[in-house]
Amino acid sequence: MQRNESLWVEKYRPKKKEDIMGNEEAKELFVEWLKNKRHTKKAVLLYGPPGVGKTALVNAVANEFNYNVIEMNASDTRSEKAINLLAKPATSYTALDNFTKTKETKGNVLFLDEVDGIAGNEDRGGVNAIIKIVEKSLVPVIMAANNPEIDKLRPLKKVCLLIRFQQVRIPLVIALLQKICITENIKAEFEALERIAQNSRGDVRSAINDLQSLSEENHILTIQDTIILNSRNKDISMDDTLRGFFSAQSIAEASNLLRYSNVDYDEFILTVSDNLPKRYSNNEELSCAYDYVSQADVFRGRVGFENWHLLKYFYNSLAQAAAVNPNSYKPFTFITPPIKIITLFWTKSKRTILGNICNKIGVKCHVSQDKAKSEFVPFIKSMLDKKKAHPILAWFNFTAEEVNFLNEMKRF
Numbered sequence: 001m002q003r004n005e006s007l008w009v010e011k012y013r014p015k016k017k018e019d020i021m022g023n024e025e026a027k028e029l030f031v032e033w034l035k036n037k038r039h040t041k042k043a044v045l046l047y048g049p050p051g052v053g054k055t056a057l058v059n060a061v062a063n064e065f066n067y068n069v070i071e072m073n074a075s076d077t078r079s080e081k082a083i084n085l086l087a088k089p090a091t092s093y094t095a096l097d098n099f100t101k102t103k104e105t106k107g108n109v110l111f112l113d114e115v116d117g118i119a120g121n122e123d124r125g126g127v128n129a130i131i132k133i134v135e136k137s138l139v140p141v142i143m144a145a146n147n148p149e150i151d152k153l154r155p156l157k158k159v160c161l162l163i164r165f166q167q168v169r170i171p172l173v174i175a176l177l178q179k180i181c182i183t184e185n186i187k188a189e190f191e192a193l194e195r196i197a198q199n200s201r202g203d204v205r206s207a208i209n210d211l212q213s214l215s216e217e218n219h220i221l222t223i224q225d226t227i228i229l230n231s232r233n234k235d236i237s238m239d240d241t242l243r244g245f246f247s248a249q250s251i252a253e254a255s256n257l258l259r260y261s262n263v264d265y266d267e268f269i270l271t272v273s274d275n276l277p278k279r280y281s282n283n284e285e286l287s288c289a290y291d292y293v294s295q296a297d298v299f300r301g302r303v304g305f306e307n308w309h310l311l312k313y314f315y316n317s318l319a320q321a322a323a324v325n326p327n328s329y330k331p332f333t334f335i336t337p338p339i340k341i342i343t344l345f346w347t348k349s350k351r352t353i354l355g356n357i358c359n360k361i362g363v364k365c366h367v368s369q370d371k372a373k374s375e376f377v378p379f380i381k382s383m384l385d386k387k388k389a390h391p392i393l394a395w396f397n398f399t400a401e402e403v404n405f406l407n408e409m410k411r412f
């Protein structure tokens, strides 16, 4: 995954264990495991909510104690073949020769980040490949995930030491934001930082992103500036999102806009693609933007309907397409060329069935179509997979076609 230093979450990526706020017990447990790994289990699984420092801890500790990290995460690949290809050298006897074990480095560690994403839906072989790697590995294997409860990860839990991360406490988040404000020369009211921290619910990544998008331009942050956080409850329309997206002055701004928007992501990707030539007249910029959009499309596919935590990669890639050259932005009228209509035509029947399903859920459960789609459909789908959904299906009055759709669906 490419890193972009213009994002503060990258710029302030922790370098040492001490830079990581909170989760003291988890941090200690992890370091202890790494130092005395041979006496316990060969693999460790760090799990917990997004944006609390799991990935950051692994990289910071490796940096501090001079381990060489062989890293793979869900943004790279998730096929069994690819997992094996990457991990093979680390699990064979040639590992220590082939990888740079010098006087300066203590050795290699294999880091499989976001295993819930690597072990993707379409590729059940992924988990088995990972377990084989753990069994064969000559080097410590570190894994991270958001939700270790998902069925497909269950076999992994047996071979790992589990270390749980929790949301970072609000005062710690505030302290971190204050530090960033000092370095970035931002005059911020304490109440404003408090509001951002509270709103993040212990997700440090989102707190830093909010701080950047609210204060980067003016270098002043007041409590009034944070009012927008309250209204950002996912109700920004397609038109507003497009306008905000194309006029964004930075990756952080575009990425945050996507985070808070209510648009259908598939439709948004198509519309952005169609409009890019209007946004960028310079061919190099245009081609660069298309590269980012295609990368975003790949991530969208990997998010599917259950790996929502991977959306951060999608936001990041798409946001980079918006900010290839912020200075060249001039307002323009959005177009919807035929290509989009054709694609929508092909997917229309699928959309209608899903729409009907969400309607039925909405009526029975008194929720919006969106809520039905994002929260209820994945749940019903998972019950179906476990063959426990029969009473629910009857209660919702789903037709055979709708049940079939739910059974077959991989993403929407």
Ligand SMILES: Nc1ncnc2c1ncn2[C@@H]1O[C@H](COP(=O)(O)OP(=O)(O)OP(=O)(O)O)[C@@H](O)[C@H]1O
Binding pocket: 008, 009, 010, 012, 013, 014, 019, 020, 021, 022, 048, 049, 050, 051, 052, 053, 054, 055, 056, 057, 114, 144, 145, 146, 168, 176, 204, 205, 208, 309, 312
């Ligand atoms: N506890 C923390 N202390 C300091 N900075 C943090 C902390 N947690 C997250 N960050 C900041 O947020 C960024 C993202 O954190 P990180 O990638 O470690 O989250 P994560 O727990 O791995 O989330 P995910 O489950 O989504 O992968 C880091 O680069 C860092 O800037």
Ligand SMILES: [Mg+2]
Binding pocket: 054, 055, 056, 113, 114, 144
């Ligand atoms: Mg992570």
